[in-house]
Amino acid sequence: MASTHRVLVSLLSITLFSFILSASSRHQHPLDPLTPAEFSLIQHAVMGSYGASSTNVTFHYVGLDEPDKPLVYSWMSNRADKQPPHRRASVVVRFREQTHELIVDLSSRPPSIVSKEVYHGHGFPILTLEEQMAAGDLPRTHDEFIRSIEKRGLNMSDVVCSTYSVGWYGELRSRRVVKVLAYYTNGTVNFYMRPIEGILMVVDLELMKIVKYHDRFTTSMPTAEDTEYRLEKQNPPFGPHLKGAAIVQPHGPGFEIKGHTISWADWKFHIGFDVRVGPIISLASIYDLEKGKYRQYAGNIMWRHTETGISGETIREVRSDVSLVVRSVSTVGNYDYIIDWEFKPSGSIKFKVGLTGLLEVKAVNYTHASQITEDEYGTMVGANTIATHHDHFLTYHLDLDVDGASNSFVKTNLITKPVAEEGVPRKSYWTVSSKTARTESEAQLHLGLEPCDLVVVNPNKRTKVGNNVGYRLIPGSIASPILFRDDYPQFRAAFTDNNLWVTPYDKSEKWAGGRYVDQSRGDDTLAVWTKRNRKIENEDIVLWYTLGVHHVPYQEDFPIMPTLSAGFELRPSNFFNRNPVLKTKSPKPVIRSCKP
Ligand SMILES: *[C@@H]1O[C@H](CO)[C@@H](O)[C@H](O)[C@H]1NC(C)=O
Ligand SMILES: *[C@@H]1O[C@H](CO)[C@@H](O)[C@H](O)[C@H]1NC(C)=O
Ligand SMILES: *[C@@H]1O[C@H](CO)[C@@H](O)[C@H](O)[C@H]1NC(C)=O
Ligand SMILES: *[C@@H]1O[C@H](CO)[C@@H](O)[C@H](O)[C@H]1NC(C)=O
Ligand SMILES: [Cu+2]
Numbered sequence: 038m039a040s041t042h043r044v045l046v047s048l049l050s051i052t053l054f055s056f057i058l059s060a061s062s063r064h065q066h067p068l069d070p071l072t073p074a075e076f077s078l079i080q081h082a083v084m085g086s087y088g089a090s091s092t093n094v095t096f097h098y099v100g101l102d103e104p105d106k107p108l109v110y111s112w113m114s115n116r117a118d119k120q121p122p123h124r125r126a127s128v129v130v131r132f133r134e135q136t137h138e139l140i141v142d143l144s145s146r147p148p149s150i151v152s153k154e155v156y157h158g159h160g161f162p163i164l165t166l167e168e169q170m171a172a173g174d175l176p177r178t179h180d181e182f183i184r185s186i187e188k189r190g191l192n193m194s195d196v197v198c199s200t201y202s203v204g205w206y207g208e209l210r211s212r213r214v215v216k217v218l219a220y221y222t223n224g225t226v227n228f229y230m231r232p233i234e235g236i237l238m239v240v241d242l243e244l245m246k247i248v249k250y251h252d253r254f255t256t257s258m259p260t261a262e263d264t265e266y267r268l269e270k271q272n273p274p275f276g277p278h279l280k281g282a283a284i285v286q287p288h289g290p291g292f293e294i295k296g297h298t299i300s301w302a303d304w305k306f307h308i309g310f311d312v313r314v315g316p317i318i319s320l321a322s323i324y325d326l327e328k329g330k331y332r333q334y335a336g337n338i339m340w341r342h343t344e345t346g347i348s349g350e351t352i353r354e355v356r357s358d359v360s361l362v363v364r365s366v367s368t369v370g371n372y373d374y375i376i377d378w379e380f381k382p383s384g385s386i387k388f389k390v391g392l393t394g395l396l397e398v399k400a401v402n403y404t405h406a407s408q409i410t411e412d413e414y415g416t417m418v419g420a421n422t423i424a425t426h427h428d429h430f431l432t433y434h435l436d437l438d439v440d441g442a443s444n445s446f447v448k449t450n451l452i453t454k455p456v457a458e459e460g461v462p463r464k465s466y467w468t469v470s471s472k473t474a475r476t477e478s479e480a481q482l483h484l485g486l487e488p489c490d491l492v493v494v495n496p497n498k499r500t501k502v503g504n505n506v507g508y509r510l511i512p513g514s515i516a517s518p519i520l521f522r523d524d525y526p527q528f529r530a531a532f533t534d535n536n537l538w539v540t541p542y543d544k545s546e547k548w549a550g551g552r553y554v555d556q557s558r559g560d561d562t563l564a565v566w567t568k569r570n571r572k573i574e575n576e577d578i579v580l581w582y583t584l585g586v587h588h589v590p591y592q593e594d595f596p597i598m599p600t601l602s603a604g605f606e607l608r609p610s611n612f613f614n615r616n617p618v619l620k621t622k623s624p625k626p627v628i629r630s631c632k633p
Contacts, residue, residue: 067104067112067121068319069297070310079126079141082148086139087132097162098129100311102140105544106442106577113320125151129162134213134243136162136553159560160553161213163313164200164242172215172240173198175247182219185236185252195223196233199370203239205556206525213242213555224261227596229371229395230422231259256400259421266597285627292361301361302382303617308363313548314434315376316365323384327614339383339618357623358382371395374431375600383618389604390431392586396424396594416590424590428516430533432549432563433605435580436542439612440495440506442577446474446539447507451488475574477567480539484515491537492610496575504611511606512536516585529557531564533583538563542577549581 071079079099084091103109104122112121126148128139136156142149176182176198186193200215217238220228234256239249265271292301297308306321339358345351363378375391396418403409404420415425437444449471456463473496474480482491494507515536520527522534532538532549540546540563548554551561559565563581584603593599609617 065121065124066296066298066307067109067124068101068307068309068317071099071101071126075124075126075143078143078148079128082141082150083128083130083139086150086153090132093132095131095165095168096128097131097136097165098127098312100127100313101125101309102127103544106542109320129156131162131213156553158553159205159211160551160557161211161555162553164202164215164555168242168245169200169215171245172200172217172242175240175245176217176219176238179238179247179250181250181252182236182238182247186219186233188252189233189255189258191221191233191258192223195221197222197228198238200240202555204526205529205558211556212248214239214248215242216240217247221258222261225264227264227266227395230264230398230419230596231261232398232400233258234400257402257404257421259398259400259419263419264596287627291359299361299363301380302359304361304380304382306380315367316363316378318363318378321380321386323609323617325613325617339381339621339623340616355623356618356621359624360387368394371397377604382621383616384609384612386607387604388433388584388606389602390584391600391602392429392588393598393600395597396590397427398422398424416592418590418592418595422595424594426590427588428518428585429588430516430518430530430583430585432532432581432583434547434549435510435582435607437493437508437580437607438577439493439508440498442542443495443497443575444493444578445496445574445576446480446578446580447471447492447494447505448474448480448482449490449492451490473574474539476570476572477538477540478570480537480573481535481567482537483517484512484536490610493578493580494611500611501614506612507610508607508612509610510537510580510582511608512582513584513605514586514603516587518585519587528559529554529562531559532562532581533585534564536583538567538581539573540567540579540581541571541573542579546579549583 076099080096083096084094087094102125104125108122112119124143126141126143128141130137130139137153138156139153140151142151177193177196183193186196197220198217199220200217203214203216205211217240219233219236219238221231221233222228225231235252235254237249237251237253238247240246241248292299299306299308303324304321305324307319309317309319311317337358337360339356341353341355343351343353358381360382361380363380365376367374367376371394372392373394375389375393377387377389377391379387379389381387398418399415400421401413401417401423402421403413403417403423406417409417413423415423418424449469451467452470453465453467455465469490472479490509491512492507492509494505496505498506500506517536518527518530518533522528522531527533530550543566546563546566549563551557551559553561582605584605586601586603588601
């Protein structure tokens with residue numbers, strides 16, 4: 038994220054199928070992530086298909102090609118005597134400067150190549166770690182770079198280089214290239230705070246050669262002091278002093294893990310993994326009592342009420358909340374994303390993402406904010422250090438099947454109405470006006486000040502008293518793009534144009550930013566797919582919710598930033614016939630003698 042207005046595109050996925058699962062079986066679950074043994078089999082099969090030239094094949098993506106949803110459901114309903122659907126892997130390799138897409142069937146031994154196609158569209162696959170490292174090693178032995186480092190009086194053994202994608206700015210032809218930026222350590226591990234400015238390098242990854250080199254200017258280098266975050270490098274005084282709090286589970290862990298399936302409270306769900314998406318939660322279901330590295334903590338209130346309205350009686354009822362948090366952390370270069378799914382006994386799921394890690398900064402000659410006379414695109418967070426403005430957008434792919442696959446998306450506006458009756462002193466009241474989105478365009482929402490509820494309902498299922506069963510999405514911090522719509526980065530990130538989109542389920546529509554994001558031209562994003570304006574009423578639908586943070590850095594974010602959080606909630610809404618935790622008892626208090 039080197040430039041000032043780049044969009045960081047991440048994608049997470051959650052699939053919530055409301056379904057009561059039967060006991061797990063000896064078969065591998067069809068959504069289980071690929072195993073190390075399967076990776077080896079895939080590697081052999083793919084390399085084998087290229088024969089003698091296989092040494093020139095590089096793997097850019099290998100992931101489970103999820104079976105079609107109906108096959109998964111059918112297997113689940115009758116798993117004891119059914120083989121799971123064919124296990125397939127989706128593979129993207131580069132070979133002779135072309136992107137090849139393969140499907141490998143793992144149900145035969147040896148695995149077979151089901152399809153193999155050359156991709157001719159725009160954009161390139163994910164960079165491999167190996168090629169990024171190779172590109173980052175090139176400058177070290179590049180004559181011009183050696184001269185630039187000497188000119189600055191720096192020591193090459195303290196130089197660290199890292200690679201950045203180049204985006205797309207309207208070029209007609211794209212080569213697979215990366216930009217390389219140089220940083221300096223010499224006394225700190227926080228090299229991101231010590232950029233060596235003025236040097237522009239572009240590496241062609243196919244040739245593995247520096248193809249562009251400019252040394253345009255120099256600036257002062259921020260000092261190494263003050264940038265360290267390792268505890269052993271800090272000097273006293275330390276503080277504030279915190280006292281530890283214990284998390285104890287005297288009755289054992291509240292959850293059970295079988296293969297990749299987790300059961301906890303009335304919840305049951307499957308955790309998969311994809312190299313691009315990270316963890317994938319699927320088949321999340323909550324058992325309805327009336328019909329039939331994880332972390333746990335207590336301390337919140339599930340529900341409470343104090344009643345003093347009945348004379349002579351004070352009623353106080355409190356149930357403490359315990360939730361199950363599924364946490365994963367993705368480190369993307371300088372940044373760390375803490376991604377939490379918090380499952381509640383009440384049927385809610387809270388999604389939270391915490392941003393922490395190291396900012397992207399540029400080195401400047403200024404040592405005080407008062408010296409700055411023009412827009413420097415960021416905040417001075419330390420002497421010679423400007424942390425640049427940037428955005429974070431995370432799109433959640435929410436494939437909700439609320440009590441079955443056929444669902445509708447309903448937007449309920451809260452509207453102000455005048456009071457018409459004579460003799461009533463009130464002038465206004467508010468009420469609801471619900472509208473079911475019939476096609477994709479009707480569900481594209483720009484959330485803001487307008488009060489509304491966003492509910493996914495099953496129009497074919499009703500509660501006892503006749504409401505459609507549903508789950509609603511409660512947005513958290515909303516951020517919408519603040520670039521021009523026709524600016525290149527925004528064109529590529531057009532899936533952020535709305536906070537919410539709803540599409541009919543299509544297995545091929547997995548990544549909001551497109552399958553090939555590196556140097557993409559914005560022709561394979563959510564914004565493009567939805568132009569077809571497909572029918573979404575009483576269909577198997579997918580919600581795409583984008584949460585965002587416009588990040589204006591502050592000095593507290595330096596040299597490493599305290600976690601900044603954003604999130605949203607999915608909450609049952611007429612899904613249960615009443616409060617599903619009415620009869621849930623608070624866990625017994627844990628009494629332990631604590632020595633000070
Ligand atoms: C691999 O690619 C290089 C460069 O394109 C070529 O010279 C070499 O013959 C290729 N090796 C094989 C085994 O195809
Ligand atoms: C490395 O850091 C030390 C201590 O701050 C400093 O004295 C020295 O000049 C630096 N050397 C280079 C080559 O930057
Ligand atoms: C550069 O750093 C290396 C390794 O720390 C050190 O051995 C060498 O003396 C340094 N050279 C200069 C010119 O400071
Ligand atoms: C920063 O200061 C140095 C030393 O005075 C000067 O050579 C350089 O041109 C300055 N850089 C910029 C971008 O003004
Ligand atoms: Cu940020």
